[in-house]
Amino acid sequence: GENVEQHPSTLSVQEGDSAVIKCTYSDSASNYFPWYKQELGKRPQLIIDIRSNVGEKKDQRIAVTLNKTAKHFSLHITETQPEDSAVYFCAASGGYSTLTFGKGTMLLVSP
Amino acid sequence: KAGVTQTPRYLIKTRGQQVTLSCSPISGHRSVSWYQQTPGQGLQFLFEYFSETQRNKGNFPGRFSGRQFSNSRSEMNVSTLELGDSALYLCASTPGQSANTGELFFGEGSRLTVL
Numbered sequence: 001g002e003n004v005e006q007h008p009s010t011l012s013v014q015e016g017d018s019a020v021i022k023c024t025y026s027d028s029a030s031n032y033f034p035w036y037k038q039e040l041g042k043r044p045q046l047i048i049d050i051r052s053n054v055g056e057k058k059d060q061r062i063a064v065t066l067n068k069t070a071k072h073f074s075l076h077i078t079e080t081q082p083e084d085s086a087v088y089f090c091a092a093s094g095g096y097s098t099l100t101f102g103k104g105t106m107l108l109v110s111p
Numbered sequence: 112k113a114g115v116t117q118t119p120r121y122l123i124k125t126r127g128q129q130v131t132l133s134c135s136p137i138s139g140h141r142s143v144s145w146y147q148q149t150p151g152q153g154l155q156f157l158f159e160y161f162s163e164t165q166r167n168k169g170n171f172p173g174r175f176s177g178r179q180f181s182n183s184r185s186e187m188n189v190s191t192l193e194l195g196d197s198a199l200y201l202c203a204s205t206p207g208q209s210a211n212t213g214e215l216f217f218g219e220g221s222r223l224t225v226l
Contacts, residue, residue, distance in 0.1 A: 042219070043201070044154070044215075096159060096166050097142045097161075099212065100156065101154040101156075
């Protein structure tokens, strides 16, 4: 089955810095790669996703890149703000609403 | 539009008991999936239902089961509870008609504590 590795497990940055979280996946059949943000005590919510026919996608301060050959994808957050502090999960899917998640990255943005 | 609703939100059980958790998806969504969230293992896929049929199942023992009703509401059951079953159980819904995965809309979860 699919296996998703996520690094780092914790990331501390100063407000205004950039943050990068990296994930690798094992199943070349996976074709959908979302990123979810989970604030403390709340439900995971999708912040950005990318499909395998696209190499990069951007939404304001957030961007995701995908390298299918190397089977890795990354989340980039620029100009970080304290409200970006949360746990971020990457995931991979081959279809049918089934996601394999990485173990998460706790991002702490200090003012 | 109401979001995904899970009940109960919190429950405490003892080892050996069984538990049933309920999930009502967003109106019009026909796919419901379940995930177990623990601090050590993150989010792990349990199973996914579409139109009352289980389409996918994760690597959990047979003590974990689920079903979906004709109105798309879903239940999951865990029998013979073990301490390691303590977790947040998250339900998510999607329209589901396409084989392509899209955004999963999560409920707030049911937090199960096994003593």
